[in-house]
Amino acid sequence: MGSETISDYIEPELYDAIYSWYREDPAFYLETARAAGGPVLEVGCGTGRLLIPTLEAGAEIDGIDLSPGMLEVLRRKAAARGLQARVAVGDMRDFTMPRRYALITIPFRTFLHNLTAEDQIATLRCCREHLEPGGALVLNLFHLDFARVIAREKEERTLERELVHPESGLPMKIFSRHRYDRVNQILDADKEIQVLDEHGAVASTHAHRFRLRWIYKAEMELLLRLAGFNRWQVWGGFDRRPLARDTDEMVWTAWKD
Amino acid sequence: MEGLSAGELRSPAAPLPSPYDDGALRDFSLPRRYTLVTIPFNAFLHNLTTEDQLATLCRCRDHLAPGGALVVHVSLFTSPEILSSTNTPILELETVDPGTGHTLQHYDTRSIDAVNQIQHSTNEVRELDRDGPLVSSRRTETAVRWVNRAEFELLLRVAGFTRWELYGGFRREPLDVEHQQMVAFAWKD
Numbered sequence: 052m053g054s055e056t057i058s059d060y061i062e063p064e065l066y067d068a069i070y071s072w073y074r075e076d077p078a079f080y081l082e083t084a085r086a087a088g089g090p091v092l093e094v095g096c097g098t099g100r101l102l103i104p105t106l107e108a109g110a111e112i113d114g115i116d117l118s119p120g121m122l123e124v125l126r127r128k129a130a131a132r133g134l135q136a137r138v139a140v141g142d143m144r145d146f147t148m149p150r151r152y153a154l155i156t157i158p159f160r161t162f163l164h165n166l167t168a169e170d171q172i173a174t175l176r177c178c179r180e181h182l183e184p185g186g187a188l189v190l191n192l193f194h195l196d197f198a199r200v201i202a203r204e205k206e207e208r209t210l211e212r213e214l215v216h217p218e219s220g221l222p223m224k225i226f227s228r229h230r231y232d233r234v235n236q237i238l239d240a241d242k243e244i245q246v247l248d249e250h251g252a253v254a255s256t257h258a259h260r261f262r263l264r265w266i267y268k269a270e271m272e273l274l275l276r277l278a279g280f281n282r283w284q285v286w287g288g289f290d291r292r293p294l295a296r297d298t299d300e301m302v303w304t305a306w307k308d
Numbered sequence: 309m310e311g312l313s314a315g316e317l318r319s320p321a322a323p324l325p326s327p328y329d330d331g332a333l334r335d336f337s338l339p340r341r342y343t344l345v346t347i348p349f350n351a352f353l354h355n356l357t358t359e360d361q362l363a364t365l366c367r368c369r370d371h372l373a374p375g376g377a378l379v380v381h382v383s384l385f386t387s388p389e390i391l392s393s394t395n396t397p398i399l400e401l402e403t404v405d406p407g408t409g410h411t412l413q414h415y416d417t418r419s420i421d422a423v424n425q426i427q428h429s430t431n432e433v434r435e436l437d438r439d440g441p442l443v444s445s446r447r448t449e450t451a452v453r454w455v456n457r458a459e460f461e462l463l464l465r466v467a468g469f470t471r472w473e474l475y476g477g478f479r480r481e482p483l484d485v486e487h488q489q490m491v492a493f494a495w496k497d
Contacts, residue, residue, distance in 0.1 A: 233386035
């Protein structure tokens with residue numbers, strides 16, 4: 052995370068549970084790390100959703116995250132698998148690592164936690180400084196889905212998802228409300244996670260609030276340019292198809308030449 | 309053009325570019341520097357690529373005197389509802405030609421490339437006589453590339469501007485979600 056406050060972000064212990072449904076990107080990032088041919092840094096590694104499988108696959112990967120709590124969960128999960136995770140608390144806008152990397156990744160739209168152009172550029176510059184010559188920065192961002200905005204803006208609080216806690220087996224409900232500031236490109240997400248007991252009664256509720264600043268394709272190209280990159284590519288998904296629709300996920304690669 | 313002499317205005321050696329000439333926005337050269345350069349009425353949106361946008365801003369900045377201001381007015385395409393009116397002829401205007409008494413109808417059929425921020429329009433002007441039958445129909449094709457607030461600030465920055473203010477309309481109201489217009493002032497310090 053960048054300039055976003057973490058005070059209302061979900062507790063690290065629940066993070067994996069509420070995103071357990073998301074499985075689109077692990078294969079892509081694992082393959083990208085394997086092909087990097089050198090050390091990898093994951094920015095915003097969180098609880099190790101991607102970093103731990105990458106470590107297990109034998110890649111040389113470090114991680115940083117703004118949240119000490121997330122990293123604590125990551126270390127615990129890694130230790131349970133007999134792995135030693137090299138992770139540190141760090142802000143993506145201003146971190147210092149002792150080595151340079153063949154690949155830096157900012158997965159799962161973490162870059163969108165930068166809410167200002169200054170933060171966006173600082174993050175890209177900092178990543179570029181930590182790349183070896185020829186190294187690549189890879190990150191993914193959603194493109195604003197215009198039809199979804201129209202639908203969501205009419206909604207008040209809605210039940211977004213029902214799932215089962217992968218460890219406790221207890222049911223969970225995620226309620227959400229989304230607001231869009233179209234001029235300043237800010238998505239304000241206000242979620243409530245209800246953990247139910249075995250009788251279906253609400254046992255606990257947890258707030259998960261965050262803001263994201265969405266970015267358009269042309270804007271991202273200007274940001275990369277201002278950060279010193281002069282070569283990049285964007286795909287429309289983790290399967291590397293061309294970016295064509297506003298429902299596509301933008302998967303960016305920028306090289307340090 | 310205030311301030312130019314009649315000779316300068318007529319001089320074939322220093323023709324003033326038409327804003328509709330291909331390349332006029334992004335590649336013009338005038339013999340003097342200005343305290344104010346304006347790009348009103350969405351003309352900037354005819355730049356369809358980032359390189360064209362930057363070339364336009366750079367050319368304008370080159371033509372500003374120190375301390376001079378560039379003022380750009382564009383409509384913001386912040387409303388996703390624009391997508392709901394695509395590929396269907398929309399009657400934008402209906403009026404009567406006072407000379408002929410004929411009814412003139414302007415239809416705009418839009419298509420949107422949301423990823424590349426391009427809006428293509430097929431404009432048709434239909435001329436109907438007093439009884440209703442079609443007298444003539446003329447079609448033109450146009451394309452504009454919309455620009456967003458954050459993107460425009462990055463463009464100004466890359467073009468060499470270091471100071472700017474953005475407003476939500478011609479009364480210099482704040483630029484917020486209620487406004488669909490952006491009026492930008494950028495100074496050459």
